[in-house]
Amino acid sequence: MxxxxxxxxxxxxxxxxxxxxxxxxxxxxxxxxxxxxxxxxxxxxxxxxxxxxxNPSARALVTRRTNLLGVLTFDSTLFGPARTLAAIENAAREAGYFVSVVSLDGVTRQAVIEATARLAEQSVEGCVALAPQRAVVEALADLSGLRPLVAVEGGGGSGLPVVRVDQEGGAYAATRHLLDLGHRTVHHIAGKRDWLEGEARVEGWRRALAEAGAPVPAPAHGDWSPRSGYELGLRLAGERARGAEVTAAFVANDQMSIGVLRAFHENGIEVPGDVSVVGFDDIPETEYLTPALTTVRQDFTQLGRSAVELLLAALADGGTGDAAPARAVVPARLRVRESTAPASGAPGHW
Amino acid sequence: MxxxxxxxxxxxxxxxxxxxxxxxxxxxxxxxxxxxxxxxxxxxxxxxxxxxxxNPSARALVTRRTNLLGVLTFDSTLFGPARTLAAIENAAREAGYFVSVVSLDGVTRQAVIEATARLAEQSVEGCVALAPQRAVVEALADLSGLRPLVAVEGGGGSGLPVVRVDQEGGAYAATRHLLDLGHRTVHHIAGKRDWLEGEARVEGWRRALAEAGAPVPAPAHGDWSPRSGYELGLRLAGERARGAEVTAAFVANDQMSIGVLRAFHENGIEVPGDVSVVGFDDIPETEYLTPALTTVRQDFTQLGRSAVELLLAALADGGTGDAAPARAVVPARLRVRESTAPASGAPGHW
DNA sequence: GCCTCAGATGTGAGCGCTAACAATGTTGCC
DNA sequence: GGCAACATTGTTAGCGCTCACATCTGAGGC
Incomplete structure (x- = not known):
């Protein structure tokens, strides 16, 4: 032997x-x-x-600790989720945890159930869900297994601890910036319906307009892709051609902004000469577009870090403190570049 | 009891x-x-x-199988790695495996050793390394632990099974396309030094030029970022201003291309009127840039899928077949859009 | 009727580790 | 010297599961 x-x-x-x-x-x-x-x-x-x-299995068997954190991700190909995932991995490593990633196959309840099961099968000690859609968060909140669980961009009311970027504040700042430049109102090309981030950005935009007593045009919903930005940009250009007052647009992310810029360009609309445009995310490309895009920067690194912090706290807590789910909000900051200018004929603030 | x-x-x-x-x-x-x-x-x-x-630990203890695949990633924030990672997760799931991600802290040998140790600590059954730098691949090949291991974009000669995109062929096609349009030569803004993908693209570009008997300008090395593209674009614009013949540029990725486009624009150089530009990657934005970028599309999904296939094959093989490390090459296809045009005064092929 | 064989189920051991406890040796202090 | 207190090490018993094997049943063949 x-x-x-x-x-x-x-x-x-x-x-x-x-x-x-x-x-x-x-x-x-x-x-x-x-x-x-x-x-x-x-x-x-x-x-x-x-x-x-x-042998980690033998160890886990007796200690009942796997040192594994699960990450549920929806589409880690988008800039934000990819960055956040990387940050989570880093934070987890520093805390001595491993990270197992499971990606969702869609936004159906069934997909959430399967992904959850997959995570549970590995007996992760806790889980971070990068699931920005309302439907996903709700399904997640329902499923009893898999606690502790921290939702990133999960919206409130779900009873889950949530970490999020101040989307509403960022959108408010973006819209406010345009209004301050003398634009009478700001059009909004929104994100995909049902995405909480997108909804919060709509809220922020709406609040800024309301505060300024500006008219509130109906927001147009895209799907975050450059293509949809292009299509909705075309629509906005059409409205303008038909005499509508379109001098400023707040677009819910940078990728769509790129499509909008293209649509405007094709229609002879100058940015920022004729229309000012603000994006959201601050992807690395924005600074080198022509014109460089004014946008709102989200700190995804901080977001991921906070998510892990909350999760570890919940883990240490041992499941107590269900009364008040923890929250963390990461600020979003406006980055003014070249795509915004005073409304023609308006004095602006400076 | x-x-x-x-x-x-x-x-x-x-x-x-x-x-x-x-x-x-x-x-x-x-x-x-x-x-x-x-x-x-x-x-x-x-x-x-x-x-x-x-209980997976108890099960793993006796079966000696963890059902875990490790992924070593360098910078999952870049478009390619993010996509590939997602594809790996999908393929692994279909094969009944879980995926644990470990990201490298840098390209030092020490970082590779640490990441490797982290993976080994979890007793992953096999590992995919998304490590496109020469130094990383070499360090990986040396380290005895952690087999089987499949390198993505790992270059040859390391003795490891490798999955890669046909970078060289893609670059050749891009350069050839420009030469076919009548350009006398093609300038190259290369990727980061030591990155195998970048080197393969240089090779393809060089081969196309050599084949056509065209002069071979010295390639300029960037770091994949829009910023570096901008800086090197400025340099190229300067050369052109000083009388050098710069009518076509092949840029090693789309992000740098965006910077180049900006630099050219600032210098009054029209694309494709004065200079034709080809990128690499086909990120979603390229289609909506002005001008829409001609680029080379890499199939990252296939890349990730192949990596898992090779890994599973090696797993099934049980460590035999060390003699001839497996290989898989995923094709890269040219996507012609608006940023390339016949050289002024040249008839071109059509 | 008895034996065979396959289907269906139970029993016991042990994977490699840690926790609890037991058993030493070692020191300090009166 | 003797005894407490501590440092250091060893022993034993599982953790929850799967494997190999033993057992028991009933169907079928002669």
Whole structure:
């Protein structure tokens, strides 16, 4: 029984080589205090010599801790989610956790159930959901398993701890910026329906208009893609051609803004000469567009970091404190570049 | 001992409730053939009633299979890696595997060692490395642990199975396209030094020029960012102003192309009127730039899928076949849009 | 009727680790 | 010297599961 051929060494092998018991090896591995320095050295040497690695399954079995955090992601191809995911991985690593990623196959309840099951199958200790759609968050809140769970951009009222960017504030700042430049009103090309981020941006835009007593045009909903931005930009250009007063547009993300810019260009509308445009996200490209896009920067790194912090806190809490789900809000800051200018004929604020 | 209070149920609890042995429960769970239908139903019901979930650690301990695939990623914020990661997750899921992501902290050997250790600590069954830098691939090839391992864009000669896009062919096609339009030569704004993808694109560009007997200007190396594209675009514009013949540029990725476009615009250089530009990647934005960018499309989805396929094959193989590391090459296709035009005064091919 | 064989189920051992406890050796203090 | 207190190490018993094997049933063949 003591022969191990070429099989991976186990703790007992290390113990034998170091001339101690397996428990002492365990103690060394776990940094227990009362082990003689000389013993530690010997054990370390044996570990090194055998190339021993502790079996995480065996460890997890007895400690009931997997050191695994789950991340539920919807579309990690978009800029925001990709950044956030990276930040989560970093924060988790620093806290000594591993990260297992599961992506959602769609926004159906069924997809959420499957993804949740997949996560549960791995017995993750906790989970971060990057699920910005209302439907997903609701499905998630219903499912009893998989706690603790932190929702990123999850909206309120779901009873889940939530980490989010101040979308509403960012949108308000963007709209306000345009109004301050003397534009009588601001048109809005919104994000995909049902996306909480998009809805919050609509709210912020609406609030700024209301505060200024400006007319509120009906927002047009895109799907975040450049293509939809282009199509809705075309529509806006058409309205303008038919005499509507279109001098400023707040677009719900940078990718759509690029489409809008193109649509305006094709219709001979100058940005910012004829129409000012503000985007959202501050993707790396915006600064080098022509014109460089005024936009709202979201700190995705902070977002991911906060999500992990909240999750770890909930983990430490041990499931208490259900009364008041924690929240964290990351600020969004306006970045003024070239795509916004005073309304023609208007004095503006400066 | 049979009381379990509020603790999570285990297989024995299910067995007791269903009136069978734990082994029968195990058989049901694992879909073994010889179990009576009626028994299966009863066990299923008990599982449902208790909300039982099999403990993956216990299972992994005895089967020696974790069902975990590791993904080593460098910068999942870039478009390509993000897409590839998503594709890997999908393919892994279909094959019944989970995916654990570890991101590299830099390109140092030390970072690779740490990331590798992190992956090994989880006893992943295999690993996909999204590590396009030469240094990383070399460090990876050296480290003995962590096999099987498939490198994505890993270059040859490392002895590792490799999945990659036909960068060289894509670059050749892009350059060829420009030459075919009558341009005497094509300037190249290359990617970051040491990145294998970038180097392959340089090769393809060089081969097309050599084949056509065209002069080979020195390539300028950027870092993939729009900013670096802008700076090198400025440089190219300067050369042109000083009388150099610059009528066509092949830029190693779309993000840099955006910077180049901006630099040209600022210098009154028309695209494609004065200079034709081709990018690489086909990010969603390119189609809506002004002008829409001619570029080379990489199929990242296929790339991720192939990586998992190769990994699973190596897993099934059980470590044999070290002699000839497997390879898979995904094609890259030119997408002609608006940023390329015949050289002024040249007849071109059409 | 008895034996065979396959289908259906149960039993026991053990995967590699940690936690609890037991058993030493070691020191300090009166 | 003796005894407490502590440091250091070893022993034992599982964690929850699957594997190999043993057992038991009933159908079928002669």
């Amino acid at each position: 003591s022969e191990r051929d070429g099989r991976t060494p186990v703790m007992a092998d290390v113990a034998r080589l170091a001339g101690v018991s397996h428990q002492t090896v365990s103690r060394v591995l776990n940094g227990h205090p009362n082990v003689r320095t000389e013993t530690v050295t010997r054990v370390r040497a044996a570990i090194e010599e055998l190339g021993y690695r502790r | 049979s009381e379990r209070d509020g603790r999570t149920p285990v297989m024995a609890d299910v067995a007791r409730l269903a009136g069978v042995s734990h082994q029968t429960v195990s058989r049901v769970l694992n879909g073994h053939p010889n179990v009576r239908t009626e028994t299966v139903t009863r066990v299923r019901a008990a599982i449902e009633e208790l909300g039982y979930r099999r």
